[in-house]
Amino acid sequence: MADSRDSTAPLAERLRARGLRLTAPRQRVLAAVTALEHATPEAIGARLRDEAGPDGTAPDTSTVYRNLELLERLGLVWHTHLGKGAPVYHAAEHPHLHVVCQSCGEIASAAPDLLDSAAERLAADLGFTVDVGHVALSGTCRACRERTGSEHPS
Amino acid sequence: MADSRDSTAPLAERLRARGLRLTAPRQRVLAAVTALEHATPEAIGARLRDEAGPDGTAPDTSTVYRNLELLERLGLVWHTHLGKGAPVYHAAEHPHLHVVCQSCGEIASAAPDLLDSAAERLAADLGFTVDVGHVALSGTCRACRERTGSEHPS
């Protein structure tokens, strides 16, 4: 049953399989997450308000949250905590990990195999399985490093 | 006079250097952070309330937050975001990184060199300097893995 298709079409499928329903808000939330690379629930809500459907309505904030959670449970989206405040969501298409600059907030992506050796080591040492998709590395990007010298982050 | 206690010395020094003041709440917050391995601001506040000084008072929540921030600026403590809304603070004594189980919330520590190769790669590729102290890896610990089988994290 677990067909590993891309995440565009399977929404309806996965919903049906669980006796859940395909609704407009649901599709729009998924569309927004896919469109925006890494967006906070807040940003997703805003986006939906912008692209208000032909009917001029946008899903309520609570609906956005509820569906984000559902979509994640369905395996269609993932979220990552970049640090303080808001988590960012992204389509679960291809695994990649996030790198965040503490100074400017810039988000970069890195290859998922970046942490392979670390993951293996943790698995061997502690029996701990790392979930690469939820990992966010913090640091300083080149631009900020040059701008502030080697100062400590405030 | 200025007793030469362990953690008080660096604190007083750094405060003076900045024209800031050594206060009881400040010392207590630092002591609590040092005592608790990895504690949330909330937990630190609770701890302080428990160990209420001889005077029976405990620092206010806002004071805890303000001092946590200050202590971090002074380089005496570090904080890490383990995921949803709960930063944990720890004394900045020895660098180590955190690994969190998504299921049980268990926090494990790992050697800081775990990410060395990844850090080097990022530096080379993106010019990105990783801050190991702020990194928290998410995943599943052995106990939870065995308990739930190979279930997907919700």
Add this chain to the structure above:
DNA sequence: CTCGTTGCAAAGGATTTGCACAAGT
């Protein structure tokens, strides 16, 4: 028709901020 879903509003928890007073130097 039945039951999952939504919108709205209010509830909550966590962190921050404004201020006047207390305290460190």
Add this chain to the structure above:
DNA sequence: ACTTGTGCAAATCCTTTGCAACGAG
């Protein structure tokens, strides 16, 4: 004394929840 720090309370921010009406299957 002068300036920083603290407590208190109110203000924010982000997220969750209760409930009646709505709509997909």
